[in-house]
Amino acid sequence: xxxxxxxxxxxxxxxxxxxxxxTALTASxxxxxxxxxxxxxxxxxxxxxxxxxxxxxGGIEVVRTPVADGSVLTGQVFVDADRDGVSDGDExxxxxxxxxxxxxxxxxxxxxxxxxxxxxxMTVSITQPSGxxxxxxxxxxPQFHYNHLPEGSPDLRYGGIAPTGPLPSAVNFPVAESExxxxxxxxxxxxxxxxxxxxxxxxxxxxxxxxxxxxRHDYAGCGxxxxxxxxxxxxxxxxxxxxxxxxxxxxxxxxxxxxDLDFDAPTSEHSFDTFRAQLAPEYYSxxxxxxxxxxxxxxxxxxxxxDDSPAGIEGRCADPRNRPAYxxxxxxxxxxWLERDLDLVDRDKLIVLASHISLLNYADATSPVHxxxxxxxxxxxxxxxxxxAVSGHSHSIENLKTGDGVEGWREIFGVEGLPFPHITAxxxxxxxxxxxxxxxxxxxxxxxxxxxxxxxxxxxxxxGFRERYTVTGEPDGAQTQLAxxxxxxxxxxxxxxxWNNDPxxxxxxxxxxxxxxxxxxxxxxxxxxxFFFGSTGSTVxxxxxxxxxxxxxxxQRMEGEAANVxxxxxxxxxxxxxLVHGGSLADRTMHLWRFDLPRNLRTGEHTAEVxxxxxxxxxxxxxxxxxxxxxx
Numbered sequence: 292x293x294x295x296x297x298x299x300x301x302x303x304x305x306x307x308x309x310x311x312x313x314t315a316l317t318a319s320x321x322x323x324x325x326x327x328x329x330x331x332x333x334x335x336x337x338x339x340x341x342x343x344x345x346x347x348x349g350g351i352e353v354v355r356t357p358v359a360d361g362s363v364l365t366g367q368v369f370v371d372a373d374r375d376g377v378s379d380g381d382e383x384x385x386x387x388x389x390x391x392x393x394x395x396x397x398x399x400x401x402x403x404x405x406x407x408x409x410x411x412x413m414t415v416s417i418t419q420p421s422g423x424x425x426x427x428x429x430x431x432x433p434q435f436h437y438n439h440l441p442e443g444s445p446d447l448r449y450g451g452i453a454p455t456g457p458l459p460s461a462v463n464f465p466v467a468e469s470e471x472x473x474x475x476x477x478x479x480x481x482x483x484x485x486x487x488x489x490x491x492x493x494x495x496x497x498x499x500x501x502x503x504x505x506x507r508h509d510y511a512g513c514g515x516x517x518x519x520x521x522x523x524x525x526x527x528x529x530x531x532x533x534x535x536x537x538x539x540x541x542x543x544x545x546x547x548x549x550x551d552l553d554f555d556a557p558t559s560e561h562s563f564d565t566f567r568a569q570l571a572p573e574y575y576s577x578x579x580x581x582x583x584x585x586x587x588x589x590x591x592x593x594x595x596x597x598d599d600s601p602a603g604i605e606g607r608c609a610d611p612r613n614r615p616a617y618x619x620x621x622x623x624x625x626x627x628w629l630e631r632d633l634d635l636v637d638r639d640k641l642i643v644l645a646s647h648i649s650l651l652n653y654a655d656a657t658s659p660v661h662x663x664x665x666x667x668x669x670x671x672x673x674x675x676x677x678x679x680a681v682s683g684h685s686h687s688i689e690n691l692k693t694g695d696g697v698e699g700w701r702e703i704f705g706v707e708g709l710p711f712p713h714i715t716a717x718x719x720x721x722x723x724x725x726x727x728x729x730x731x732x733x734x735x736x737x738x739x740x741x742x743x744x745x746x747x748x749x750x751x752x753x754x755g756f757r758e759r760y761t762v763t764g765e766p767d768g769a770q771t772q773l774a775x776x777x778x779x780x781x782x783x784x785x786x787x788x789x790w791n792n793d794p795x796x797x798x799x800x801x802x803x804x805x806x807x808x809x810x811x812x813x814x815x816x817x818x819x820x821x822f823f824f825g826s827t828g829s830t831v832x833x834x835x836x837x838x839x840x841x842x843x844x845x846x847q848r849m850e851g852e853a854a855n856v857x858x859x860x861x862x863x864x865x866x867x868x869x870l871v872h873g874g875s876l877a878d879r880t881m882h883l884w885r886f887d888l889p890r891n892l893r894t895g896e897h898t899a900e901v902x903x904x905x906x907x908x909x910x911x912x913x914x915x916x917x918x919x920x921x922x923x
Contacts, residue, residue: 346427346431347427348426348428348429349375349376349427349434350426350428351426351434351436351437351464352376352463353461353462353463354459354461354462354463355456355457358460361458362409363409364392364406364407364408364409364415364459365460365461366461366462367384367461367463368388368399368403368417368464368466369383369463369465370384370385370423370467371426374467376465378463378465383403384399384400384402385399385466386398386399386400386402387420388403388466389576389635390405390407390415391407391415391417391418391575391632392407392409392410393572394408394413394624394627396631409439409458411439411441411442412439412440413439414436414573415437415439416435416437417436417464418577418578418583419466419577420466421580421581423466423472424467424468424469424542425465426465426466426467427542429537430534430537431514431536431537432536432542432544432571433514433542433543433571433577435464436575438567440452440454441454441456442454444556445561447555447561447565448526448555449527451553451556451564451568452564452567471511472513472578473580474579474580475580475581476580477512477579477749477750477751478509478749478751479510479514479579479584480504480510480514480747480748481515481681481716481746481749482517482518482716482719483520483684483686483716483718483719484719485522485718485720486520486523486550486719486720486723487523487528487531487532488522488524490528490531492523492720493528493531493535495724495732495733496733498731498732498733499719499731499732499733499744500719500745501535501536501538503746503761503763504539504746505539505540507540508540511540511541512541513542513579513582513751514539514544515536515539515543515746516544516546516586516645517536517544517546518647518716519546519551519648520548520550520684520718521545521547521550522551523550524550524554526551526569529570533569544571545570546573546645546646547571547647548647549590549648551563551565552566552617553566554592558593559591559592559594559611571586573588573625574625574628581639581751581754583640583641584643584645585629585643585644585645587629587646588621588625589619589620589621589648589663589682590617590618590648591617591618591619591620592616592618593611593616594608594616594617594618595608597620600618600620600659600664601659602659603660604618604660604664607660618664619648619659619660619661619664621665621669640676640677641754642679644680644681645682646680646682647682647684648663648682649662649680649684649713650666650669651691651700651706651709651713652687652689652713653689653691653715653854654689654739654740654879656697656698656854657698657702657703657854662700662703662704666704667704667706673710674710676711677711677754679749681714681715681747681749682714682715683715683716683718686717686721686738686875687717687739687740687742687880688738688760688823688882689714689715689740689882690712690826690882691713691826691827691849691881692709692827692828692906693710694709695708695826695827696709696850697849697851698853699854701851707851708851712758714758716747717742717746717747717760720736721735722738723736725869725872725873725874726869726873731764733764735872736874737868737869738875739875739879740879740880740882741821741865741877741880742821743763743823744763745760745762745765746760746761747759747761762823770903770905770911771820771822771823771901771913772821772823772864772865773818773864773901773914773915774819774863774915775804775807775819775917776816776858776861776863776885777814778811778816779801779808779811779923780801780804780863781859783799783800784861784870787799787870803918803923804863804867805918806919807917808922809919809920809922810922812889812892812919815887817886817888818843818885818899818901818915819862819863819864819885819886820885820903820913821864821865821880821883822884822905822911825845825882825903826906828906829905829906830843830904831901831902832901833901834901834902835889835897835898835899836898840902841886843886843901844886845884846860846880846883846884847880854879856878857878857879860883861878861879862877862880862883866878886899886901895918896918897919899914899916900912900913901914901915
C-alpha cells in the first residue's frame with residue numbers, strides 16, 4: 292500500500308507511512324428425461340441464527356408428460372407459499388411476470404400462465420419481479436431458467452448441455468414473496484473479471500474480494516453480479532467458483548465473458564453451452580426495488596462482421612472456421628429481445644445495463660473489438676430513461692459520467708459524448724493476479740490504470756443511484772494512491788522498461804521514490820493522486836505542510852481529446868511495482884490528478900495532505916510524507 296492514510300487513521304497507520312505495499316457441486320438445470328415431473332431443486336441445511344434461516348432454496352418445476360404440440364411451451368409462474376418448489380393446487384399464479392425464450396417476450400396472464408413458441412436450443416427464463424425472489428441453489432445462484440436442447444451440445448471438452456429430451460409439457464417457475472427485493476433501497480454489487488486460471492487463483496480470490504463480500508450485509512436483495520470472465524478459459528473450474536461464491540450474502544448472478552467460451556464449439560450457437568449449463572442464460576433480466584437489471588452477452592465468437600460493424604472488424608472476423616476470433620457485439624436475437632424486454636419496463640425505473648465487454652470505455656477507446664458494435668443502437672433504445680451501463684473486460688476502473696467523451700469513440704462509433712453514465716468495474720483479479728503476494732494471501736495485481744483490485748457497489752434509492760468502489764482488503768474510505776513524479780523517476784522509468792525488454796547487467800533500481808532533490812524540483816516534479824473512482828465532477832486539493840489547500844489538475848479531461856499516454860501521465864507508485872514485480876504498465880488513466888511541487892520547497896521533510904472529493908461531495912483525505920534534499 293502507498294504511504295497514504297485517512298485523517299482518522301493516522302495513529303493506527305503511522306508505522307506504514309513509508310511502506311508502498313503490504314508485505315507479504317454442480318447443480319444443473321437439466322432434468323432427467325424419465326418420469327412425469329422433475330423438480331430441479333436443492334436441499335439446504337440451515338445453520339441456526341444465520342441468513343440461511345430465511346434464504347429461499349429450490350429450483351424450477353419441469354413437467355414431463357406427452358406433448359400434443361411440440362411447437363409451443365406452456366407453464367406457470369406461481370407463488371411458492373410452502374417453498375417446496377412444487378405448484379400445489381392451492382398456490383396462486385402470479386400475473387404480469389415477464390417470460391422469454393430468448394426471442395419472444397410475453398407476460399403471464401391473470402393465473403400466472405404463459406405460452407411461448409418453442410424451438411431447439413432455447414433458454415426459457417423469467418424476469419424476477421420486485422417483491423419476489425426466485426429460488427437459489429446451495430451456491431446462492433438463482434434458479435429461473437430452463438435450457439431446451441433435445442440432443443444436447445455437440446462434443447465439447449467441458450461438456451456443454453446434456454440432452455434435455457423432448458419438449459416438456461410445462462416449465463413452471465416458483466417464486467417466493469420477498470421484502471428484500473421489494474425495498475426501494477438496494478445495494479447492487481458489480482464484480483468484474485474473477486478470471487481464475489487455476490485453483491491457486493481460486494484461493495487468491497477467496498482470500499481477497501470474496502472474503503470481503505462474505506463480511507458484508509448490504510446487498511441481500513440485489514445480490515452480486517459477476518460481469519463475465521468468471522474463469523480463465525478452463526471451464527472445469529466452474530464448480531470451484533460455485534463453491535467460492537456460496538459464502539456470499541445475497542443472490543449470485545453471472546454473465547458470460549470471452550474467457551467463458553467453449554472454444555471448441557463449431558458455431559457461435561454453442562459457444563456458451565457450458566456456461567449456460569453451469570451458471571446462467573447468456574442474457575436475461577431481473578427486477579429489484581425500482582430497478583430493472585439487464586445482463587447482456589456482448590461477446591460474439593466465432594465472430595462475423597455485420598453491416599453495422601465498424602472498420603477493422605471485417606478483417607478480424609473474416610474466417611470464423613479457420614481463424615476464429617471474438618468481437619464485442621450483440622447478436623440479432625438478443626438485440627430483438629432487448630427491445631422487447633425494455634418495452635415492458637416502466638419508464639420511471641432505473642435501467643442497469645450490465646455486460647462483459649463495455650459498450651464504450653476509456654482504456655480501449657481506440658479499439659473496435661473491445662467495445663460494442665451496436666453501441667449507438669443501445670443508446671437509442673435507452674433514450675429518455677434513467678440508465679447506467681456497467682461492465683468488466685478491460686481490467687480498468689472507469690467512472691464515466693454523462694457527457695464524457697474521447698477521440699476514439701467519435702472516430703470509431705460516431706459517439707460524441709455519453710448519454711448516461713458508463714462504469715467499468717475493474718477486476719477482482721486485478722492485473723491477472725500479478726505482482727507480489729502480500730501477507731493477506733493474494734497478489735497486489737495493480738491494474739493498467741494504476742488502480743487496485745476491488746468491486747463496485749451501486750447504492751440505489753428509488754430510481755437514483757450513487758456508485759462506490761471498494762478496494763480489496765480495505766474499507767470504503769481507501770480511495771486514493773499518492774506518489775511523486777520527478778525527473779529521477781522518469782529517467783528510471785525509461786531505463787527500467789528498456790532493461791526489462793533486454794535484461795543485461797543489473798536492473799536499474801528506483802531508490803527512495805519519496806525523496807526529491809533540487810534538480811528534481813527545477814526539472815519539474817509533481818504529486819500524483821490516483822483517485823480510483825474519481826470522475827468528471829470530482830476535485831482533488833493538496834495542502835503542503837498545513838498551508839492553503841490548492842487545486843490539482845486532472846490529467847485526462849474527458850472532453851473529446853485523445854488519450855494521454857506516457858511517463859508524464861503515469862502513476863509512479865503503480866509503475867514502481869509493475870516494472871519490478873510484473874504486470875501491466877500504468878502510463879495512462881482517466882482518474883489521475885497532478886499537483887506541481889513548488890520549486891522553492893525547503894530542504895527537509897514535508898507532509899502533503901490530499902483531499903479528494905467525488906461528484907457527490909464525499910471527501911477522502913490521505914497524506915503523503917516526502918523529503919527534499921540538496922543532492923542525491
